Amino acid sequence: MSERPQATPFRPTAVALDIDGTLIDHDEGLSPAVVDAVRRAAAQVPVILATGRAWSTTKPVAERFGLPAGGLVVVSNGARTLQYPDGDVLDERTFDPRTVIASVREHAPNARMAVEEHDGTYLVTAPFPDGDLGRHATIRVVSDAELAPEPVTRLIIRDPEQSEADFVVLAERLGLHGVGYFVGWTAWLDIAPEGVDKSTGLKVALAQYGLDASGLLAIGDGRNDIEMLRYAGHGVAMGAAPDEVKSAADEVTKSVSDDGVAAVLNRWF
Known part of the structure; x- marks a missing residue:
């Protein structure tokens, strides 16, 4: 043999x-x-x-x-x-996050959201905990309406008052369609273009x-x-x-x- x-x-x-x-x-x-x-x-x-x-x-x-x-x-x-x-x-790869932003405000009104601009600046709806977006990141606070005037590579959702388990449930409640998502170690949710x-x-x-x-x-x-x-x-x-x-x-x-x-x-x- x-x-x-x-x-x-x-x-x-x-x-x-x-x-x-x-x-x-x-x-x-x-x-x-x-x-x-x-x-x-x-x-x-x-x-x-x-x-x-x-x-x-x-x-x-x-x-x-x-x-x-x-x-x-x-x-x-x-x-x-x-x-x-x-x-x-x-x-x-980019997507239009406006529908997701509106859904987040409905289901998690206290959540903080952020997007990245091409120059590396983060636009945020409220300050994130120190170091969350990188110790040397440039951050600018804007309104929900100013957060994503054009398609973005990702939308970050963060709520320091919630737990990781809470955000697993939140991802299900948001009814996300046409996008992908990743739940982080803490109450952190990354929304990405679909299939990316x-x-x-x-x-x-x-x-x-x-x-x-x-x-x-x-x-x-x-x-x-x-x-x-x-x-x-x-x-x-x-x-x-x-x-x-x-x-x-x-x-x-x-x-x-x-x-x-x-x-x-x-x-x-």
């Missing part, structure tokens, strides 16, 4: 990395071990930051890791794919590199990483990720506080 052929061991040809809760902790702390591992990987294959952050708060992270110029980043949960460090937009997630931007980025998803190593910790982890040839969930994120991954690594990203990257780079 002939032996069955062995599967070819996975070898990354590109790496996609979430930022918050994956590369850095919630206090913006950065481990030297993770920095070293990411830099070694970036010297061998494309390393693509794939985040829910805006470009304005993603670029400083890429700079802290010393990612090479000419690389690509996926921001706004996949709605924008840009070139680093100049910010040239390769792909952008991090894998959307990664498809654009990989096409630019002439690569496909079979060689993509992706690491993340949030619900907005689920599609990315499933899309990648090898998806890795962080140790503190919710169970539904872990179940979407091929493996689970250690938490961000225990240098989980370094533990994975050191295997290949």
Whole structure:
């Protein structure tokens, strides 16, 4: 009887990395071990930051890791794919949020809402808790009517008085149609163009590199990483990720506080 052929061991040809809760902790702390591992990987294959952050708060992270110029980043949960460090937009997906804004006001009258402008400024209906939109983000308070005069890449809904569970229920009550959404760690809801997630931007980025998803190593910790982890040839969930994120991954690594990203990257780079 002939032996069955062995599967070819996975070898990354590109790496996609979430930022918050994956590369850095919630206090913006950065481990030297993770920095070293990411830099070694970036010297061998494309390393693509794939985040829910805006470009304005993603670029400083890429700079802290010393990612090479000419690389690509996926921001706004996949709605924008840009070139680093100049910010040239390769792909952008938008939607009209006015119906959602009206629905939020009906079902969550005290919620705060925000959208990103092209220059990285956040328009908000009321100030968000410190650091929620990035420590260095530029923020301008506007009325509901002034929030989205034109299509946007995403709408952020936040209510510090509510819980994560409350926002899971809110997402169901809003009756969202024609858009997608992601519930964050706290009372945070990201509304995105329909069918857009991090894998959307990664498809654009990989096409630019002439690569496909079979060689993509992706690491993340949030619900907005689920599609990315499933899309990648090898998806890795962080140790503190919710169970539904872990179940979407091929493996689970250690938490961000225990240098989980370094533990994975050191295997290949």
